[in-house]
Amino acid sequence: MRLLVVGSIALDSVETPFGSTIDALGGSATFFGYAATFFHPVLAVGVIGDDFPSEELERMAERGIDLAGVERATGDSFRWKGRYSYDLQNRETLDTQLGVFADFNPKLPDEYREAKLVFLGNIDPQLQLRVLDQVEQPDLVACDTMNFWIDGQPDTLMQLLKRIDVLMVNDAEARQLSGDWNIYRAARWIRERGPKMVIIKQGEYGAVLVDDTGIFYVPAFPLEEVYDPTGAGDAFAGGFMGHLARSGDLSPANFRRAMVFGATTGSFAVERFSIQRFLEVGVGEITARARSFGDLVRFDIDGF
């Protein structure tokens, strides 16, 4: 199934207790694309400035990220600068330079319009809607958002909710959006406003899927070394949607599998800075880790 992502393609400068990067490859579409292409090619929609390193574009294209939908504009690429606390639990944004993203008006190439799976990365909900308007008949639309848009564009977000199938947010965002601190009530609130499915990402604790069939919980893969949480959520989305695209199966059982593949690609993302870890591992390692999630949660209480 054709898989489309719209999101930022950025240059990130990140400080963590373990080191820092300057202008490293980042952005929601980037992390999504690197994770999803373990499973299926990706059609990317975004914008970059004329300062964007061409070798990064080449590497993305080689990987199976179609860049026909990525506009090259005159000006600077989107830049984000952030710093994590010693325990990686808190992130402070030090600087955001929208650059060419400020005037971004996504236009989908013809072949993108037939995409069946769409991931609307965390950008202005108006842009998310504009992309969605150009996709002819998607089978599944998933969407990420954040506190900034929940605060600033609640009406647009409510419009968007009606048109998407899966909302992916973290627990703070689910609480903020619904006004309810209980995440299961929050998920219900959200599902009553459009999305059939809500995925609540809980960082080091894992992620929860709430849909018509019930609740599914996938833990975070236990890691003794975490370098940089940037992009984990987008990498999760990439694994999730990538698996759906390659399998072409939108059954409840397959959404559970997709959650596990999402947790897997999310866990690789945080093991190095930027998309570094995705350059080191292959499909075999992805699959092996995904399978090992079974050991983490397996128990048998029949007979008790």
Add this chain to the structure above:
Amino acid sequence: MRLLVVGSIALDSVETPFGSTIDALGGSATFFGYAATFFHPVLAVGVIGDDFPSEELERMAERGIDLAGVERATGDSFRWKGRYSYDLQNRETLDTQLGVFADFNPKLPDEYREAKLVFLGNIDPQLQLRVLDQVEQPDLVACDTMNFWIDGQPDTLMQLLKRIDVLMVNDAEARQLSGDWNIYRAARWIRERGPKMVIIKQGEYGAVLVDDTGIFYVPAFPLEEVYDPTGAGDAFAGGFMGHLARSGDLSPANFRRAMVFGATTGSFAVERFSIQRFLEVGVGEITARARSFGDLVRFDIDGF
């Protein structure tokens, strides 16, 4: 297998956004005892003052909590007063009155000394050691502790670690004890100092067991209504140890089952104030909920 608990038997005054209690039954041995007795009788060690309501003692005894090891002293019972934030994420202790607990010197009745399973509830580690000294040949000793003792009695705690099999702490306590923010490294640090097993409780996210066979994750049961988190950890311990006691099986597979029963009794504890919910449910409901944890985590990725 004979199951012994030492801990507080208290009168709690708790404020939550949903209501409050005054002098309601509380304490670590109490929550443990009410949870464990769904599975197996409990030998309780503790102290109460002459103000302790006798009808509560009768109810505990009827339930299978042996009170021969509970001393009736002259003076006031242990009292704790606390308040939770609107989202139940933070707890503030408003007042602690040790009362008769201040001079507590646990003496085990003869029949208690043969206990095979011991739970050292969260009290002064010197008292925990004193109880342990009186148990002849336990098969498994589990222990809870908290920031107050980690700060105030690190040496005693290190002595204790050498003599226990299972340490149960929450993630903040694991981090504080080990000095490491990564909970899997923290678990390793703790296991290198004595306990074969570490259980890290993560509140609404669930709990993790780390032992020689690997890592096991049990989510928290998804609840749309949580009234009072007080006692959840002790109720978890009660379900965990109670199941081990009734099954008499200390195999790795059975520890996983015990984690699920612990998560189950922990989840019932928070549905009402004090031990109220344990008076409403029966073994059938406990077992049904424990089995339903399977649905929460079940997936199949063979072939992918």
